[in-house]
Amino acid sequence: MAHSLIKCDLGNGERASFWYDAWCHLGPLINLTGNDGPVRFGISSQLSVADACEGNIWHLPSPRSDQERELHSFLDMFFSIRPDAGIDCYKERSNIKEWSSLIWFKGATPKHAFIMWVAYLHRLPTRDRLHAWGISTPTSCCICSASEESHVHLFLRYPFSKQVWSRVQSHLRLRPLAFHTWPSLLAWTKIKSDLAPPIIRKLACQAVVYHLWKLRNTILHNQVLFSPTAAYQEIVTEIRNTIDARKS
Structure with a gap:
């Protein structure tokens, strides 16, 4: 019980x-991979984070499954260990946020999660945030140029995004909403039904948000347009590949 609060x-990374x-936002990795994780990843259950990483290089074997590839990608993208960073510190966890189960759950794709x-917390570098930081950049949406580019506009209210959400819901044989x-999206993921249980809704939700952000960056940096169908x-x-x- 105490461990879950720390x-x-x-x-x-030495301690x-x-x-x-729980040194990353996925929580204890043993909960993500199961008890056979140390064997499959070749990292002893007794090792520290520093033992598993040297600078930006993680001592992991070549991945042999999608889960292993996703964990590799997650660690390579977002974590590096610095020997001069000071000792690891332990403290009490804050209260669990209502939205945490939408993002951090067993079976989630790390890059999507x-x-x-970051999107749910409104921390992605959308144009309205860049402007608020004092960066000289247009605030209009880089896709439609008709509204301010905010998290709510880009992921929920932009007509392109609405079409994608509608198509995904129809594929799940659900009435498009x-x-x-963001709270309305969170509530949708918690609805239980035989056709689309919460785990499927959460996987779909994260995939849509990830690909909309990827699409936005492709348009902004490469001037390549995609249709909602694509x-x-x-x-x-x-x-489907995740499922x-x-x-098992």
Whole structure:
């Protein structure tokens, strides 16, 4: 019981257990991979985070499953260990947020979960945030140029986004609903039904948000346009692959 109330602020990684401490936002990795994780990943259950990483290089074997590839990608993208970062510190976790189950759940795709987490907290570098930071940039949406580019506009209210949400819901044989706020999207993921239980809704939700952000960056940096149909097909293919990889 006490362990579930403690989080680890990662420093040099020498004290934090790679498998059993909550040193990243996925929680204890042993809960994500199961008890056979240390064997499959070749990292002893007794090792610290620092033992598993040297600078930006993680001592992990070549991945042999989708879950292993996703964990590799997550660690490579978002974590590095610095010996001079100070000692790892442990403190009491804050109250669990209502939205945490939408983002951090067993079976989530790490890259999707991360973007969903940052988007839900309105921390992605959308144009309205860049402008608020004092960066000289237009605030209009880089896709439609008709509204200010905010998290709510980009992911929920932009007509392109609405079409993608509608197509994904129809694929799940659900009546399409428009989401105007993040809480309404959160409530939708919690609805239980035989056709689309919460786990499927959460996987779909995260995939849509991830691909909308990816699409936005492709348009902004490469001037390459996609149709809602193309975006929808890519999302459905990725969700199907995720389900197939976790049939057990």
